[in-house]
Amino acid sequence: MSPSQQPSSHNPTCLIKNRFAHRFVRALNNLNIKNRSPHDENQIYRRSHRVKIAAYAAMASVVGSKRAWSRAVLWKVRNRSRNQGLLVSSRRKRVDCKSKTSNDHHAKVSVVRRRNPNPKREDLDPFRYSGQELKLRKLVPGAATMDSCCLMDETADYIKCLAAQVEVMKTLVDFYTTT
């Protein structure tokens, strides 16, 4: 996968991967992680969290505002930068599991939903929001209030982009581990 040469126009996934790789690497550079050894587990966690957010934000910005999920991700990321110190995350469970640090950090990790433009409406239509579909709505960003048709469509696109993102990240890790 050569990041800089001929973007294959016959394969949109390839194009997405190239664009994502470019933006992600630039974001990583701006994160300024290099040559800095962390002092404690808290810093280690925060560093990897920043990389993760950079990855999701880069992919969402490649897709732009065409998709509801990418708009939701970008909204969350922008809000996150406003809430300094509080983590706005719909992936609270994973954050809790991942933090191996002291209670201090646990106290800091709290889900703050501020002016969420997608309020949940389970109370209005219980049949639609039950079972597997509800689980899916929690996993795909911005999917809480779509109808089932849009949900499937968004999920399909989200899966494609996520898989591309994982591939690029794997390539980067391989690249950095070969010495």
Next chain:
Amino acid sequence: MSSRRSGSTPRITDEQIIELVSKLQQLLPELRNRRSNKASASKVLQETCNYVRSLHKEVDDLSDRLSQLLSTIDDDSPQASIIRSLIN
């Protein structure tokens, strides 16, 4: 299913749902190679949830490793110069 929306979206037909479910099925690595190409919608949704969760977990792991690797690379290494040339 969407009759709640005041007239803005037409009712979703079953065929549409079936088509979307099968399209989703094609993307899932588990169900793609099944001989019977008609898995039930709930199975497809379940597999989708599992797949999305596994992808999220992979992103977590990869960003862990990336952050560790990035903090240890030398600024003069060949990788760093390649990355720099890519960015500029």
